[in-house]
Each structure stands twice: as structure tokens, then as C-alpha cells.
Amino acid sequence: MKYEVRFSGSGGQGIILASVILGTASALYENKETVQSQAYGPEARGGASKADVVISNKPIGYPKARAIDAMVCLSQKAATKYIKTLKKGGIVIVDSDFVELPENKKYKMIKLPMSSTTLDRMGKLIALNIVSLSALVTITKVVSHEALEKAVMDSVPKGTEEFNLEALKIGRELAEKSLA
């Protein structure tokens, strides 16, 4: 079993932290081999950044993500750029407040109003990355919610734990509603 996750969006949306937290959850709390990476090129300055997590039961020889099983898209530019990296039958979770992708039988698209819900319930967008991470975990079950919560607690600044737990709850509820 090998599973490749890509977070995409624009700079400042916290996609690196989201991927680092998923890597921590997977490696430390699910005992999986995990490689987390981001490549920065000219595209990082153009509103399309990505951060990847490759999770496997076996040691990972080639660490770069190549056939994405599940992707989060928080910006239109990132969605347009990276949708082609999703493998056939893959899952793409888009922030429907800002991102539109054509319907396509090649992938399963899940549209969640993440920005508006985060802003509405938390008063700011700063935890959008955690909301999207929680939605991804709810939909893909790539790690357990328990592992995810521990990894979030390991990774966020002291004093922001409650705030980030609320973000996890919002992401989970949005995803569960969409799956229902």
C-alpha cells in the first residue's frame, strides 16, 4: 500500500504545515513510512504551491509524489496547475468558495465551502489549512482522527491548541456532511 497526498494552494495558506502534520500523524502515530516534501520553483511565486506526503507500509525508494491519490486545492491557480497530477480515480477536494474544476469521470471531486465556513465559524481564515487537512483525513481515512489530533497538538504553537481543535472539527463536519 502506497498513498500519495498533495496539498496545493497559494503561498501563506499553510499547506506546508498541513503536509508536515499529516506526515507526523502517519509516521509517529500510525507507524507508517512517510516522506513529506515540497519543491519550490518559479511556480511558488505565481500562486500555485504544493506540498506532498507519500505514505507507505514499506520503505519509500523514490520519495517524490508521482501519481496523486488525493489532493486538496485551496486556490484556482493550484487546481488548474496540478489537477493533471491526480491519478485516475483519485479524489480532489476543492475549496468551492474559490475553486472551480470541470466535472470529469477521471476523478472524484468533493466541493466544500471551506473558506466561508472557516471565516464564519472562526472569524479568520488562518486555520483553513487545518480545516482542509481534517476534511481530507475524514474523506480518505489515510490516518485516524486520533493520530491527526495528536500530530496537530505536536505541531501548532502553544496557546493555539483549542483553536486548532475547533478547526479539525469544522473540517470533519464539512466532509461528513458532504459524504452523507
Added chain:
Amino acid sequence: MKYEVRFSGSGGQGIILASVILGTASALYENKETVQSQAYGPEARGGASKADVVISNKPIGYPKARAIDAMVCLSQKAATKYIKTLKKGGIVIVDSDFVELPENKKYKMIKLPMSSTTLDRMGKLIALNIVSLSALVTITKVVSHEALEKAVMDSVPKGTEEFNLEALKIGRELAEKSLA
């Protein structure tokens, strides 16, 4: 030109953040191709974690670090485990408060009392990762101090900017003193 940097230490010392900041400095403020990654395996649970940054003038085909040019070691376990990954003639910067490595003509070792100095001047160890990052940049010049400072400002939580600038200063002074 290809340059590989490895931060190593134990969990909770912030080595992933240090490497992410270096990656940001290099990619966004020096316009270099950059890949930042960490592989977590069983060793991550044993006090020896690593986070790598590969910097190049050309697109990076194979993203994993293989011959480390410069390494930071913040724990003895990490130093013992990863010293063999340093390439011949490479630089290893150790926290001399906690880490001891044999003298060896194969590498250049720089011993800095980073923990004690950080604790002494900042009252806590939380910014040890930033101190070590600043020391590494001062010694290797892999990015400019200006690029590093911008990347730190991009990456640390709001309200901690001054604190982290002070950490940059401590790391730079420690390194300059050792080079003098």
C-alpha cells in the same frame, strides 16, 4: 551548483521548521530551485530525526539528499546516526552542549554552545532551531542573511518576530565568533 543541507536532532527541536525556512529563503528570495523534505521512519521515534534541503541552480531531478554538504546536529543520537551521510570535506555544526563527535580529517567540525547560549540569552530553548539555522547560514553562506530574515518573518507565528530576530542574531554571533 548543488548544495545539500541536513538538520538533525530529536523530535520537538524544530528541525523541520528550520529546513522549511531555509527552503523558503532559497526559493523565494534567492530564486534557486529548492526541494525540502523529511523522511520519517522508525528512527524518528528514537531521538534521531532529519530534515533536508537541496538547493540548486538547475531543476532538481532526484529530490532526496544523498551527499550532505553541511549538517547541523542538535542531538547526540542524530549526530552519531547521520555523520556518515556527510560528504568528504563537508561541514558539521554541532551543539557542543550536548553533542560530541570524534575529530576527523574527512569533515570540518564547528562546535557551538548553542543550547547554553540560547537559554542564557533568551531564557528558553524554543528558538534553538532558529539559532542553529542562523549559524549554518553564517558559516556556509548558502543564502544571504537578508533572504533568511525574510523567510523567518514569513514562517514564524505573528507576535514572535522580535524573538526570532534575536535568535537569528545569537546564531550569527556564535558562528562569527567561531570563524574569527
